[in-house]
Amino acid sequence: DIVMTQSPDSLAVSLGERATINCKSSQSILYSSDNKNYLAWYQQKPGQPPKLLIYWASTRASGVPDRFSGSGSGTDFTLTISSLQAEDVADYYCHQYYHTPRTFGQGTKVEVK
Amino acid sequence: EVQLVESGGDLVQPGGSLRLSCVGSGFTFGSYWMAWVRQAPGKGLEWVAYMKEDGGEIYYVDSVKGRFTISRDNTKNSLYLQMNSLRVEDTAVYYCARGVYDFDFWGQGTLVTVSS
Numbered sequence: 119d120i121v122m123t124q125s126p127d128s129l130a131v132s133l134g135e136r137a138t139i140n141c142k143s144s145q146s147i148l149y150s151s152d153n154k155n156y157l158a159w160y161q162q163k164p165g166q167p168p169k170l171l172i173y174w175a176s177t178r179a180s181g182v183p184d185r186f187s188g189s190g191s192g193t194d195f196t197l198t199i200s201s202l203q204a205e206d207v208a209d210y211y212c213h214q215y216y217h218t219p220r221t222f223g224q225g226t227k228v229e230v231k
Numbered sequence: 232e233v234q235l236v237e238s239g240g241d242l243v244q245p246g247g248s249l250r251l252s253c254v255g256s257g258f259t260f261g262s263y264w265m266a267w268v269r270q271a272p273g274k275g276l277e278w279v280a281y282m283k284e285d286g287g288e289i290y291y292v293d294s295v296k297g298r299f300t301i302s303r304d305n306t307k308n309s310l311y312l313q314m315n316s317l318r319v320e321d322t323a324v325y326y327c328a329r330g331v332y333d334f335d336f337w338g339q340g341t342l343v344t345v346s347s
Contacts, residue, residue: 158333160276167326167337168268168276179335211276215332219292220266220278 120144120214124223130231137199139226141212146192149216156216159188159197162225163208171210172197204230233257233336235327240341247317247345253310253327253338261285261305264331267312269323270340277323280312281331295321317345 121144131137147156155175160168170179172188175195185200199206207230212223239251253265266281280291280301289301300313310327322345328334 156332160334162276167340168334169337170333170335173333173335179333213276213333218290220281222276222278225275 119219120147120217120221122212122214122221122223124210124212124226126226127224128227128229130229131199131202132231133204134201135231137202137206137228139197139210139212139228141190141195141197141223143193143195143214143216147214147216148192155191155195156214157188157190157195158213158215159186160211160213161206161208162211168211199228202228202230233329235329235336235338237325237327237338237341240325240343242344242346243317244347245317245319245345248313248315249317249343251312251314251325251327251341251343255308255310255327255329258329258336260308263329265303265310266328266330266334267301267310268326268328268334268337269321269343270326271320271323274323279325282310283331314343317343319345321345 123142125140157175159172161171162168176188187198189196209225211225234256237253267279282289282301298316302311324340324342326340327338329336
């Protein structure tokens with residue numbers, strides 16, 4: 119199974135500042151035949167289901183603000199919130215869909231400092 | 232508007248059974264892979280199973296193989312999860328989600344509690 123490891127487990131960022139979450143996979147999730155990284159990012163607010171933010175490692179889902187961006191390739195990926203807003207307080211998860219079983223990172227809790 | 236609505240969650244004793252349902256609307260249900268993903272209280276997300284549009288391919292996480300069965304009825308826009316031999320560690324909110332790669336839409340979830 120592909121293990122997804124996020125860091126940090128939690129972070130506190132001032133409003134308007136940058137938040138960066140890292141995700142590392144135990145093996146490459148870059149598929150050579152299509153040159154795509156099989157990785158997504160989700161946001162989950164308390165009491166709500168997860169919401170897709172980013173897919174193919176860097177493509178924003180419909181309606182997602184452009185302060186959210188994804189980057190990385192192979193085994194190392196990053197979700198960046200360029201200017202934290204109060205409504206961004208949530209848990210964030212990375213997810214690999216390169217291989218079955220699908221696996222998620224353990225989550226990163228983002229709070230306001 | 233895409234909507235997924237789960238139902239069927241309940242309190243059940245260890246060893247018991249439960250059947251979850253998910254009804255989709257706002258999209259052509261029969262054209263999408265569908266999945267179940269669960270989240271234990273205070274914990275992270277765990278993919279449970281998914282099924283191809285026509286039911287021709289089905290995959291499960293190892294921990295539920297032989298105990299859970301995913302199925303669908305495209306005429307009713309519905310996805311199901313039959314859960315047998317339930318264990319305390321199956322306690323979770325179970326989400327229905329659309330997709331085989333990223334999961335682009337999720338239901339609100341239904342809570343399954345396994346306890347004596």
